[in-house]
Amino acid sequence: MKILDGKKISNDIKEEIAVEVAQMKERGEKVPHLAAVLVGNDGASLTYVGSKVRSCEKIGFESTLIHLPEETTEEELLKKVEELNANPDIDGYIVQLPLPKHINEEKVLMAVDPEKDVDGFHPVNFGKMALDMESFIPATPFGIMELLKRYKVDTEGKNVVVIGRSHIVGRPISILMSQKGEAANSTVTLTHSRTRNIEELTKQADIVVSALGVPKFLKESMIKEGAVIIDVGITRVPDETQKRGYYITGDVDFENVEKKASFITPVPGGVGPMTIAMLLKNTLLARARHNKKA
Amino acid sequence: MKILDGKKISNDIKEEIAVEVAQMKERGEKVPHLAAVLVGNDGASLTYVGSKVRSCEKIGFESTLIHLPEETTEEELLKKVEELNANPDIDGYIVQLPLPKHINEEKVLMAVDPEKDVDGFHPVNFGKMALDMESFIPATPFGIMELLKRYKVDTEGKNVVVIGRSHIVGRPISILMSQKGEAANSTVTLTHSRTRNIEELTKQADIVVSALGVPKFLKESMIKEGAVIIDVGITRVPDETQKRGYYITGDVDFENVEKKASFITPVPGGVGPMTIAMLLKNTLLARARHNKKA
Numbered sequence: 001m002k003i004l005d006g007k008k009i010s011n012d013i014k015e016e017i018a019v020e021v022a023q024m025k026e027r028g029e030k031v032p033h034l035a036a037v038l039v040g041n042d043g044a045s046l047t048y049v050g051s052k053v054r055s056c057e058k059i060g061f062e063s064t065l066i067h068l069p070e071e072t073t074e075e076e077l078l079k080k081v082e083e084l085n086a087n088p089d090i091d092g093y094i095v096q097l098p099l100p101k102h103i104n105e106e107k108v109l110m111a112v113d114p115e116k117d118v119d120g121f122h123p124v125n126f127g128k129m130a131l132d133m134e135s136f137i138p139a140t141p142f143g144i145m146e147l148l149k150r151y152k153v154d155t156e157g158k159n160v161v162v163i164g165r166s167h168i169v170g171r172p173i174s175i176l177m178s179q180k181g182e183a184a185n186s187t188v189t190l191t192h193s194r195t196r197n198i199e200e201l202t203k204q205a206d207i208v209v210s211a212l213g214v215p216k217f218l219k220e221s222m223i224k225e226g227a228v229i230i231d232v233g234i235t236r237v238p239d240e241t242q243k244r245g246y247y248i249t250g251d252v253d254f255e256n257v258e259k260k261a262s263f264i265t266p267v268p269g270g271v272g273p274m275t276i277a278m279l280l281k282n283t284l285l286a287r288a289r290h291n292k293k294a
Numbered sequence: 295m296k297i298l299d300g301k302k303i304s305n306d307i308k309e310e311i312a313v314e315v316a317q318m319k320e321r322g323e324k325v326p327h328l329a330a331v332l333v334g335n336d337g338a339s340l341t342y343v344g345s346k347v348r349s350c351e352k353i354g355f356e357s358t359l360i361h362l363p364e365e366t367t368e369e370e371l372l373k374k375v376e377e378l379n380a381n382p383d384i385d386g387y388i389v390q391l392p393l394p395k396h397i398n399e400e401k402v403l404m405a406v407d408p409e410k411d412v413d414g415f416h417p418v419n420f421g422k423m424a425l426d427m428e429s430f431i432p433a434t435p436f437g438i439m440e441l442l443k444r445y446k447v448d449t450e451g452k453n454v455v456v457i458g459r460s461h462i463v464g465r466p467i468s469i470l471m472s473q474k475g476e477a478a479n480s481t482v483t484l485t486h487s488r489t490r491n492i493e494e495l496t497k498q499a500d501i502v503v504s505a506l507g508v509p510k511f512l513k514e515s516m517i518k519e520g521a522v523i524i525d526v527g528i529t530r531v532p533d534e535t536q537k538r539g540y541y542i543t544g545d546v547d548f549e550n551v552e553k554k555a556s557f558i559t560p561v562p563g564g565v566g567p568m569t570i571a572m573l574l575k576n577t578l579l580a581r582a583r584h585n586k587k588a
Contacts, residue, residue: 106427123429127421130469131461133400135417157490165472167425175424175469178459178484187495189483190472196451201481 002263004147004230006270010277013146014059017284021060032287033062034118034280035084035093039077039103040070044236045096052094055276061283064090074103078111085113092118092136092286094279115289118282121168130175136282141173143274144209144230146281148183153228153263158206160186163198163218163251169211169232177209198222210251220256229257229264232271296557298441298524300564304571307440308353311578315354326581327356328412328574329378329387333371333397334364338530339390346388349570355577358384368397372405379407386412386430386580388573409583412576415462424469430576435467437568438503438524440575442477447522447557452500454480457492457512457545463505463526471503492516504545514550523551523558526565 021031034056038049049065056063066080077099084093093116099105114122120129120136128135137145148155160177164170170190178188186207191198202208202222210218211232223229233251250267258264265271315325328350332343343359350357360374371393378387387410393399408416414423414430422429431439442449454471458464464484472482480501485492496502496516504512505526517523527545544561552558559565 123421123425123427124418125421126424127417127419130420130424130465131417133417157488159491171424171469174472174484175465178468178486185486185488187483187485187489187491189481190468191481192472192479194451194479195481197453197481 010273161205304567455499
């Protein structure tokens with residue numbers, strides 16, 4: 001059993017990016033600039049956005065946090081998005097989800113300039129990804145692919161079972177791993193709430209990617225010997241003995257599954273940190289692409 | 295065994311559309327107008343485009359065939375595309391593929407106004423489809439979905455194996471059938487050239503969608519009793535005893551497979567005619583959407 005150490009790999013990636021940024025500075029070039037828009041005061045969102053901004057600072061990116069009050073109207077948010085689209089200093093930006101209920105998320109995501117859409121959530125980027133064109137790949141599936149690449153996990157012709165058909169993880173990773181290329185060329189089965197025989201499927205899988213959000217859903221009995229296990233679940237379980245009042249757990253019953261798996265991602269320290277690293281990578285790519293056009 | 299009669303269903307759909315068009319005319323409204331751009335003289339392409347134009351005439355659509363010589367430059371074709379985008383009389387249009395080798399297909403498809411992209415090949419339409427948003431669905435997978443719906447084939451929770459990962463059939467049908475909704479909610483496995491255990495997978499499938507282009511690839515021994523078989527393969531096999539010098543065959547060894555299947559599409563007369571019907575349906579949708587905006 002080998003840990004797919006997302007914390008280590010994400011640090012490697014950040015260091016690689018920091019070196020590139022330092023070279024940019026030496027050459028007198030503009031460094032990448034990431035902006036994040038946060039509406040309201042959701043606890044998890046504050047943590048995520050804060051962590052993204054801090055990562056930018058560490059690697060030498062410029063960053064801007066735009067924190068808007070919960071009462072912000074859709075119109076005001078769309079105006080802010082237009083400003084970010086028009087601002088040549090901003091290479092990429094994210095609108096942290098979820099948005100307050102009175103704002104139409106789809107409308108906002110559609111308004112983001114696809115060339116600054118470093119989350120890869122705009123349909124044109126999603127479509128380009130699915131059609132094997134250059135695009136921004138959503139950070140979480142991009143992180144999974146990178147982790148598989150760096151550990152040289154053999155994926156070609158392997159049976160992959162993806163659990164969960166979300167737009168930001170399950171759907172895109174099912175597409176990416178079944179395409180041609182590195183960390184791909186797999187035979188992918190996408191499962192979801194209507195799947196009837198999930199255990200039968202996971203038992204036959206060489207690789208399982210679980211993005212369900214149900215703590216300890218994937219048990220040792222559900223996987224085959226030597227399987228590769230990617231745990232994308234991040235659930236906060238309330239726990240008063242913890243300082244912050246909760247602990248983080250994944251979809252996988254790690255303690256037991258790790259004995260049977262050949263590779264496994266821990267939670268925390270697996271896919272989570274990779275997501276931030278790949279957001280930074282996308283911002284670096286955005287800068288390079290804008291440079292090329294300028 | 296029951297034939298999924300694409301010829302009959304496509305005629306039903308065309309009749310339904312013809313009724314709508316007649317009503318539009320009565321109300322003094324503009325009727326849908328489909329244009330087709332054909333570059334060069336590829337035999338199959340000439341047949342397909344001709345058949346699309348004739349279908350338009352039959353149901354009361356306006357149609358325009360733009361036949362350009364093989365030597366047309368990319369620039370000239372892009373100019374034609376711009377004209378079609380700008381022409382308010384054209385509701386939707388297609389650029390018949392393949393294009394001559396000196397023209398960059400991707401560049402041309404990217405230039406088509408997504409709101410007139412009735413083939414559903416533009417990445418923004420593909421992305422919207424994958425993200426469960428309103429879009430134009432590529433005609434062939436759209437036709438398969440419609441066929442399944444009209445015959446009330448039970449797909450929910452069923453295991454579907456798709457053979458082939460092409461951008462116009464395998465990939466989109468794998469996405470559509472694994473989404474929520476009618477003729478969907480299936481557990482879909484997408485297989486391709488690197489898949490190692492294709493027979494093992496098809497044997498477990500409740501529904502097989504074959505879009506490979508290899509005559510008689512799918513044999514009786516590869517499917518389970520009562521499976522639903524969708525044959526998207528259309529191969530022209532040279533045959534001098536035939537008037538036109540070839541015969542058309544699908545991916546499925548029909549004669550033997552039909553004995554074991556619960557539903558099966560014939561070739562010809564299955565998915566093929568559905569493709570044209572759904573192109574017309576998309577053009578009708580385009581007209582309605584433009585009307586709403588006007």
